[in-house]
Amino acid sequence: MQRYFVEPEQMRDNQVIITGEDANHIVRVMRMKPNEKIIVSDGVSRTALARISESEPASVVAEIVEWLPRNSEPAWSITIAQSLPKGDKMELVIQKGTEIGAMAFLPFQSKRMIVQYDGKKEAKRLERWSKIAKEAAEQAHRHRIPIISQVHSWRELLKAAEGFDLVLFCYEQEGHAAHGRGIGTAVKEWRSKQEEMGKADEKANSPKVLLVVGPEGGFAEEEASQAEEAGAICVSLGKRILRTETAGIVGLTCLLYESGEMGGA
Template identity: 70%
Template sequence: MQRYFVSAEQFEGRDSVRLTEDDAFHAVRVMRMKEGEKFIVSDGASRVALAAVEEASAAEVRARIVEELPMESEPAWSVTIAQSLPKGDKMELVIQKGTEIGAYRFAPFQSERMIVQYDGKKEAKRLERWGKIAKEAAEQAHRCIVPQVEAVRSWRELTDSISDFDLALFCYEREGDGAKGKGVKDALLEWKRSCGGELPDSPKLLLIVGPEGGFTEAEAKGAEAAGAIVVGLGKRILRTETAGIVGLTCLLYEAGEMGGA
């Protein structure tokens, strides 16, 4: 069933909701919705409901709330993917697929071997584009929230934020060389032991992924000094747009989101 994310203001009390602008156009012109047809609507934070169309035009769709629905599709672990800015449209792929899998937030940042030239003047337009991709992917995946895409950070700003998380993993290809280093599962076992077997409620995790050229040794040491655990993702070298997706999947599997717990 089609799902739309709307602002809280578009819910009119407990009984009705409005779709406007692009969502209304999509519902009427693309999905061909007519009176009586149902869809799912969410405010992206605390409410999900089943709604039925009462009036429909390409400018606005008015619908009545049929039933309040439980927010069941979000992972118990909130994973933020910190992605060093890749070239081209690779960040769009990371956001799209990461949202589908279950990422909670995306934190793009600048690193030493980053290939793309960061242009702050284009940031607002780029963030708008990334936010739209996250919204569309969240609708497709039937998420209850739309993952936030944060403004681009500096390397220092990223490492300063590590202490805000219950666990931070720094993905480093040298740690995975020959599969002899510490992997994601090893790091999670250590973390669970350090918590005495009792993990925090709704733990916050940070997954740090490097650029096409990889991280420098200095960056690895800096991240570790800031509290991150350096891990490998196997003995194969992954593309930057693949690493975050693989790491996120590993984490959510270990969290039991895919039947792994």
């Protein structure tokens, strides 16, 4: 069944109004008629099964049939902080990360990134990324669209990390070290620390996690040191070198497994 996101004010007690590209998609692409059903979410707190009552390319009106449970969102709020990759790799990270369950994306600049950042193109790029996240969220039957932050500098990223319960810094040197720490180990150590601090129930069950991924050239040693000083835990994603667009997807999947969503915990 087709799923669409609307602004909260477009959804009333018994009716929802869909406009813009989504209305055009319903009428001209899907060729849906009155009495056909769709799923609509306000991306915040309400998702409903609705029956189309009026169908025009500029505006579709649907009557709410029933409110649906919001049970497809992960308990862990995971943000992927991705150093800007070249080409359209960021689009892949956002698309697949949204499908898997990321709650937000934070693009940032780092020392060894290959792409030349152009602030003048940021608004257009954010618009494109947001559209990809919306479409992926609809396809995956998410109840919310992940937030995509503006591009951060390295210092801004370290500052933003202070607002998270757990920060994992994906560092290839950790995978080469004899004492290398994987995500599973890091999560277990963090959980133990939460228990010692008496925060197990609140933090360990629904933490805010930041997963930091480097660019094609990897992180510099000084960046790893600065990240650790800021409270991040350096982790390995295995002994093999992953592409930058692969690393975040693998790390996100590992975290959702550790959360119990995919059979772990």
